[in-house]
Amino acid sequence: MQLNKILKCLSLILVFLLLVGCQSKKETTLLFVGSFTDKKPGEGIHVFEFNNETGEASLKFTLDSVTNTSFLKLSNNGKYLYSVMDSQMPYHGKIAAFVVDSINGKLDLINIQDCGGLNPAHIDIDKTGKFLASSQYSDGSLSLFKINKDGSLKPHSQVLRFKDSSVIKERQEASHIHSSNFSPDNEFLFAHDLGADKIRGFSFNSNTKDSLLNNENQIKMKPGSGPRHFAFHPNGKFGYSIAELSGKLTAFNFRNGDLEYVEDYQSYQKHQNIYRAADVHISPDGKFLYASNRGPEEDSISIFSINPENGTLTLIEHERTYGEHPRNFAIDPSGEFLLVANQFTNNIIVFRRDIKTGKLSKLNQEIVVKNPSSLQMRTYDVSL
Structure with missing residues (x-):
């Protein structure tokens, strides 16, 4: 009798496990949009649910009463979102620091820390997920933070300040750290100084007690170039800088902790007296590179193929952004869509991306957000 009861219980458990195993996996892709708020409290962050089949987006959450949340960065595991605040003040x-409620598409504030400088413009997170670097444009500073297990930030452990300049007096009168990137091996951090025409490399060890940035190595860019943003290739061997003031892309080999110059490429289609190149990203498969150009006469995305052997680029074409001042753009996790944030026309344009050719096709969907300046995307498992 006792044996029958045990067998019956085991059968029920087996049926339950089979039912659970047969449930289909449910996923949702969230789009996080950071915005400038005209230097006053306003709607700074919007969260949308993105349809991976149609490219449509539906608003799930709006964070109000914040000022100039102009750059966002998701944690490596997607559980937390980090945002600059009070930029350009x-x-x-x-x-x-926010915790991401992926089921409801909402954000909950964890804590806020002083960034240690004026006008935070960019955030990056190291490969362990334990450290965050913040780049401050206006006073040319670079800050390092420890991230706690709950996603909260400790006060900055290090602030480096730079005093330098270059040849374009109205834009390069002082150092302006526009972004920084941890290397693929997580042993270095490279900071991009638009004001000094330098990429500043630092050694970084996430395993030490202090984990500070040390041993600066200056990589000199061409005078008047203005290095702004950077992307490492998924293979960890190549890197690409986009220079705001010259409108050019520079390809590098990443070897032994150093960036070795390969070649320059013009990102704009047309010659201009003023360039405002902005952002650069590489497709998830590593085959294509995309860059954004923000006027004044051309608002476009340049599309290049990447040679897998040596990292050199070949221009494919330019695609207009159907708006003004494409400050930032993002490729969705599937690699099938590319979204462009046109800051001055308050719209986010959705393109379908041809994975084989790299070319973009504009969809009819358009996301309306005031002054969009930063995009982050992540696909979450929301199975119950």
């Missing part, structure tokens, strides 16, 4: 900016 005459006082120290801040970095805010």
